[in-house]
Amino acid sequence: MAEANDVHISQAVPTEAFLTEAWDRVRRRLRAELGEDVFSSWFARVELGGIADGVAYLTVPTRFLKSWLEAHYAERLRVNCTAELPAPNGLVLSVRQVSREAAPMPGASSVLPVRQAARPGSAAVEMRFAGAPQPAVGSEAPGERDLVDACGTSLDRRMNFESFITGKSNQLAFAAAERIAAAPAGSAPYNPLYIHAGVGLGKTHLLQAIAQEARNGGKRVAYFTADRFMYGFVAALKSQTALAFKEKLRGIDLLVVDDVQFIQGKSIQQEFGHTINALIDAGKQIVVAGDRLANDLEALDERIRSRLGGGLVVEVGDLDETLRAKILTSRLATLQAAHANFQVNPEVVTYVARVVATNGRDLDGAANRLLAHATLSGQPVTMETAEAAIRDLVRTREPRRVKIEDIQKLVATRYNVSRADILSERRTAAVVKPRQIAMYLSKALTPRSLPEIGRRFGGRDHTTVLHAVRKIEKQITEDRSLHDEVDLLKRMLQE
Template sequence: MVDAATETVTVTDVDSLTETWERVRRRLRAELGEDVFSSWFGRLEIASYVDGVAYLTVPTRFLKSWLEAHYAERLRVNCMAELPGCNGVMLSVRQVARDASVAPRAEAVLRGRPAMAAAPAPAEPGKPAGSGAAPQAGEAEMVDACGATLDRRMSFQSFVVGKSNQLAFAAAERIAAAPAGQSPYNPLYLHAGVGLGKTHLLQAIAQEARNQGKRVAYFTADRFMYGFVAALKSQTALAFKEKLRGIDLLVVDDVQFIQGKSIQQEFGHTINALLDAGKQIVVAGDRLAGELEALDERIRSRLGGGLVVEVGELDETLRATILSSRLATLQNAHPNFQVSPDVVAYVSRVVATNGRDLDGAANRLLAHATLSGQLVTLETAEAAIRDLVRTREPRRVKIEDIQKLVATRYNVSRADILSERRTAAVVKPRQIAMYLSKALTPRSLPEIGRRFGGRDHTTVLHAVRKIEKAISEDRSLHEEVDLLKRMLQE
């Protein structure tokens, strides 16, 4: 257990933090230009700076999703440049005052600054189930055991199932329906890129389990961290821990963002205590648990020891179904808004990133139709969603995929590449795989070294430099490596 008295939490002085944040804003404005800055960063604020993490807030889920998808690295780099000791950035939506978790968070983490109220956020755009109806006035809120409000629109009934997510959906339904302590899959770890439906499935599990009378705690990574820091500062850490250990189901989203040694230790203790007691745990991250290098190794091992399911990328058929569902919802509110099947087919073909961008495309089509008073045609649709097509993210390349492809290409095994063997037939593919890992992934040299059998970062650097020199001198090797890059990115 973590002793609250020994926990160290560093919060920058409010006035100093405000001045520092203004410098970050000036850097962003200079890099991106006034138009982009005003559109996406004008309402971004800093709430606190704790344990080397800058906690930033925005008023809507859509804005949070967009910044995470398109500007996360730029935000991180600029905050690290201005905040001493900064090693990460956390984005969250500013909560409404009636959220029971806001008061302790604002009091403990924001150091007396008033909580910032915002209108109730809509369903997160682009989740493969955005067609559900919002709760009606007077309808009782669905709240978990720790006071978080669950979004009724993210239910199993509104989730759009396709080939890429049917296994994850089936596992989620089975866990939600299982009697307390009798789930066959524990823990369940879901992983996927941005906007593919992880949050929707986690919310659906939490809601269905709660409907069956189970005690459920649903956390995003930032809310878990806020809650723990607040409990430490208010000297209620023991009560916080005991409350978590008294639940039937723990659901944690975006686990990759849990930072801080003490917070990770407490998270690990909580997981162990719940699993040992036969309680269900469901966790989601943006990649395989073993690839979460910033997360404690014991946590990664626990998560990887259960059922691990990837929520795959949306194929064109599933994208068309999701887009049609979203458009149908908009048409209910705007009866004159009509979109032809040809436009739906076009948009679902070219907007191939994730569900959130599909939601953005639907909103752009609606805006064009209502503001211009014209019908939505293929030509107008192309103009309306041009920025979504232009900002498509490349396929996320994994080191494991690189190792497998290179091994197949050079007729060796992946185990050979990870081994200590130093024959020419193995060394060359290993060095090429290291070079591609550095070129195509955001991993650092030490991280790459660990993924290649625990090698030192200097070994990786030597391999990268050697292949760079070789491809500059050998045309055939240059073409061969380019081919591997294209195969990995397609």
């Protein structure tokens, strides 16, 4: 939702020619900053899908490229896009659907597609609702990925309850997921169930397991990622089938939505909220996953956050060493089944599980590195070779994610004021200084835009945030004690 000073951007819709030129400028900036080799490898196939509600929608051809850009170049993309495009609220990166007409982005009336890959007569999004597994569509071959969800994207057969490894950090979430999947149609044991976890901790695995188990039991299930929900709704608007879309969606037994934090656009969020309310009122089960507590989902409408927080909220915590060892042992067993000569002794497993302490995806990476070393060198995996193979995983652990609320609370405590004071209109020196420091830290330690930071500080204008950031930047270069104080706050927030 845009600030007042951003409204003219969404109302005065930019032309296709303007967006094309602006996107070309973004590409030139990236090429100049990163060099031709890096640009050609990672950015040449990134395309601008359109602009909606102040958000730039970028697409890439593969999931791997999307994951790589998010992990290594997210901030670089955000900075260059917001500098050249009318997108003050940031950007969304998604995978293109090459086998179907390019789906439009949220806010159909204000989106100008820059590059079209449409085929005459093709459907933008195929909506399928069924109680039993269906064969895959498109070019995907039948096999492990031959279940199709309500949006036409496939569920992964491997992500089932049998393959989910439990430990102290995920036992409650697993038990709730099993209970919901096994419940008869029309029964909603926990409604809604909201699962939140960081990257690579298993929330998507649980959601896919719920969807598959419930569908195998004969229930009508719709499984969405956030971007597919947006695509489906906007495609229905453009094809004038929105009513049928809503009716189908509200006629299911179980709605499963992953990565809810990425749902963008006022109209999309309103429809999502209406759908949740209608299904809950009808006694239908809702399961939603996000990357943080519902109340911390800053971009979501407050009514949606309240609904999600009003059900059973379960956190999937960090993997402890015992659980990491079990996960790694399982991954290695799968690889050993396909490579008879690949063996890893228990001491190496214990070592890797101890030092790779981030998430399940990094454990997958560690297992693959050990396999690559063994198969390429022809040598057995020893402690020394394991240390060399996983060195980058040990060195590049993700820093702690800092939230604006955490910054506000810490600064308020440090300066003996309340968080309400920082968010208020009070202009006394005792409040203004910590407020400006908190704004500066929010810009320095989070990926949030200036308008978004302003909203989180009592609905202030982005120019107020910019003034605070520049003022603190200047003061910490002139005042050593303030420099040390701000540096201490940064370390406390990142530990």
